[in-house]
Amino acid sequence: MSDRWDNFYLRMALESARMSKDPSTKVGCVLVGKNRSIIATGFNGFPAGVADTADRLHDRDKKLELVVHAEMNAVLMAARLGIATDGATCYVAATDDSQEIWGGPPCLRCAVECMQAGIREYVSWPTKPSLLTNWADSIAKAKAVIEEAGLVYRTVPFVSNWCTPDAELGCAAHQRNNNRCRTCPLDKNMMYRTR
Numbered sequence: 001m002s003d004r005w006d007n008f009y010l011r012m013a014l015e016s017a018r019m020s021k022d023p024s025t026k027v028g029c030v031l032v033g034k035n036r037s038i039i040a041t042g043f044n045g046f047p048a049g050v051a052d053t054a055d056r057l058h059d060r061d062k063k064l065e066l067v068v069h070a071e072m073n074a075v076l077m078a079a080r081l082g083i084a085t086d087g088a089t090c091y092v093a094a095t096d097d098s099q100e101i102w103g104g105p106p107c108l109r110c111a112v113e114c115m116q117a118g119i120r121e122y123v124s125w126p127t128k129p130s131l132l133t134n135w136a137d138s139i140a141k142a143k144a145v146i147e148e149a150g151l152v153y154r155t156v157p158f159v160s161n162w163c164t165p166d167a168e169l170g171c172a173a174h175q176r177n178n179n180r181c182r183t184c185p186l187d188k189n190m191m192y193r194t195r
């Protein structure tokens with residue numbers, strides 16, 4: 001899959017992530033099948049019918065007990081609809097209330113479960129390490145186990161729809177406008193941030 005298509009699906013995953021009500025970690029997933037067909041999407045959240053109360057969302061232990069991760073929500077949506085996930089590609093993106101893009105490869109639990117759903121490829125943007133301290137170990141183990149099973153684990157460069165991204169300089173319009181571009185939603189931190 002080209003960077004252009006990869007980024008299309010990753011931007012969709014990012015929009016899914018923004019639907020999450022989790023204040024600290026918002027993850028979105030898009031499962032893609034043959035012929036670029038979108039199988040299902042998901043974001044992290046509680047099961048349908050379980051209330052998103054502040055009490056649950058702000059207590060990490062309570063939240064972790066109840067939350068369904070984005071990748072599993074996508075797999076389970078496909079299960080509910082009776083759509084095969086065998087051979088699919090899993091696109092994952094993550095953010096938080098600040099809107100910074102974290103990258104967002106799968107955690108170990110999602111990886112092993114997606115592997116058993118027949119998902120063969122795992123794609124995300126580069127991880128921003130400082131923002132992933134809680135999950136760094138799980139993400140590293142997920143990568144190792146995916147590769148051990150002979151599946152594909154890819155990190156692709158962030159490509160904007162709006163201007164040519166350059167992590168240091170930004171596009172010409174960014175530079176002319178003191179790193180604020182009037183014609184695109186990205187600023188000089190565009191590698192990880194959209195607005």
Ligand SMILES: [Zn+2]
Nearest residue numbers: 069106107110
């Ligand atoms: Zn997960």
